[in-house]
Amino acid sequence: MNPEVRDISEYGVAVKAEDILFSYPTNSGEDVVAVDHASFSIKKGEYVAILGRNGSGKSTLAKMIDLLEFPDKGKLSVFELDASSEDHFWSIRSHCGMVFQNPDNQIVGTTVEEDVAFGPENLSVPLPELEQRVEKALGYVGLLEMADRQPSSLSGGQKQKLAIAGVLAMQPQLLILDESTSMLDPKARDEFLQLVGRMRHDKGITVIHITHDMHEAFLADRVLVMEHGKLRLNGTPAEVFSQVEVIRELGLELPKWAELLYEVAGIYGIETKESDFVSEEIAKAKIREILMTPVPEGVKRQVRPCHAVSEQVMLRVSDLSYSYEKKGKKTISDISFDVKKGEIVAVIGHSGSGKTTLISQLNGILRPLEGSVEVWDEEEKKYISTDKNADIRRIRKHVGLLFQYPEYQLFEETVAKDIKFGPKKMGYDDKECDRLMREALPLVGLSEDVLDRSPFELSGGQKRRVAFAGILAMAPDVLILDEPAAGLDPAGQKEIFGYIETLRDQGKSIVLVSHDMDEAARIADRILVLKKGQQVFFGTPEKLFSSEHEYLSMRLDCPCLIKTMLDLAKDRPGLDPLIFDVKEAAQVLVFGNEEQAVPTEDAGSASSASGSEEVEKS
């Protein structure tokens, strides 16, 4: 019963959907419409990005193309073959490859080469050819020397490359990436995208890429935007992203350079056009053009509120070192930093730089081997140390730690019970637990309606908030957050960072681990950079990014906004381009750097920037 696979080399249209509808039943008895009368077509060799909030039907749409789901209504054809016909089932599926979000949940083989072989084995590819395909695919993605390794010994980026190799060995015509880059760090993400680009170039593969990353969307030939199952926008990236207000309303965001253009134009009251959003270069030219003209009368510089950081040190880490084996190599060594009340310290570094080990020390999950971690106890007015003799419960009352993808820690029958789990363990009585729970809810934008529901029936974003609330209900003074926004859609990420800022304003001290350089630089008061377990920098974002030589030597990427700003500052001597907030950056471009507290009266003289230091670099 070998699948009969048709030759599809003659087709010109990869996917054509006419009015397709897909719905699924839920526990409540009502059908949920996941894809609502969508029509579109994708040409052979095209690179199409699909955007939209979580749950907008993107994945369902992609699955229908690979015949993993079938439309209830409408007509879908893939490679000009009717998808509803059983005769074409294997022809279509064997020519589509899919790479999913979670690297771990798509690897079947016990060794790397066996995993790559899985697809062609299923297609009954005979032996000498099977071996050649596996070798070629592994060579193509650069994993050949790991052929005998266990998949669990690979890094996240390598696992996704392995998934690509597994698809490649099936010689697909269409590659569907279902948020494949969302769990990768920036470096692995770049490598992955380069690989996909190479495949398009070498093999002419059609690519459908579901993503939350707007920079990735800009790589595409065309962008589809979905909302509640409906296809809302369909056009080139410039066509789509020039509709800024619509994009924001759909829960998406713009690349930083596009946002900057929009903000600058907004100050001048100028309408932006589609042609302004074609590329970053064009947008920058447009910004320069706008800045040449005088600022309209009556437009005043807006001053961003700044927050106060108290001098009280809440968490103090001194000369901290740790290794998992007694005499083994140190995973982290000689880390020293402190976090003040109402301050956000961002911890950045590549995967494997020791971030997780470091944060596990901060609330006593791991105890320091050398050096110390001390937490301020406000009631007793003294520091308590996390050394071997410490009362660990007392430390955890002060320091709350939220690990990556915390929705995996939910386990109780109701949301209320789950949130109260922490405070209960801390020894608070029922009444107190209830109060703490109700105080935590609004901090993460949850209403009391969810309390009686099972945490498992909530959406991904809501689960994340419940887990966050579970830590907040323990009323810690110091919060350690490991990638709190990872995997959420742009609007969800923005909300989470909003909560973090509010918490900081309420006087919480926050240690934030983040891959998102733009967000980290914007939100953090100080940044700690780890490289291979060593602390290579601790200071303000301005200081970190003031020397290109320095951050490049740490193998860090510059925030996208700063890249654009540095370029724009080239022909504007005296302008300090190190501004991490887009709105503020637009103000600075128009009005120049100003002392934050003093609103400028003289709006017209943009070039006479006062209070800025000499930062011009060539």
Add this chain to the structure above:
Amino acid sequence: MMKDVSIGRYVQGNSVLHRLDPRVKVFLFILYMVTIFLADNPVSMLATLAVVLFLAVLSKIPVIEVLRSVKPIVFIMVFIFLINIFTIRSGETIWTWWVFTMTLGGLRKAILLALRLLLLILATSLLLSLTTTPLKLSDALESLGSPLKVLRVPVNEMAMTISIALRFIPTLVEETDKIMKAQSSRGAEYDTGNIFQRAKGYVAVLVPLFVSAFKRAEELAVAMDARCYQGGVGKTKLHPLRMKGFDWMWMAILTVMAFLPLVVDFLWNLK
């Protein structure tokens, strides 16, 4: 840290026993079980011991690893030895104290039984667990079990299930570690309190672990579908098991060795 967990106690190597076709090893394993059970007197038992020691030399496994595989059964061995030595009364009495009586027959039987258990474990370890990866073993069982397909036993699917289980053990171990850390950040305790409190502590780990395992299973099933999985039908194999001259030769040699104790025993009795 917990990443290099292995199932069984496979010791990497390139010896004859490592390279031998796993199906041959399964066959020899059964054969040696029979030989060991047939050895019922000191002469044949010594001959069997010699054969098993030969296997150990052939496997090139460090002595310490071999001893480690025997360690868990030392207690049972001692127990069997003591039970037999004091309950079987036959032949000359060599020692008595209070209610305990040791006879020559009892001593003989006790040594024999303890030795038999030891040899059983050694043969299993050397032929299978120490020299064969779980995956190869599952391959061998799939191949040997293929006649059962006639009886509609889903042999390929069973092998696939085993291999996926093996693949996911390290992933789930890592996940357990992560969940335990996350819950202890929320104040969960696993090693304090009475047995109920401890069990309660583990609920906070097990529930998320199960939920995530089911989610993984679901996603994996979709991923397998996307890669055109359709059961064992028509599936080819990257590394099919193939008997080569080497395998046939060692199969013959080791089969002859399995009969050696019987021959020695027979010749001894002739005298």
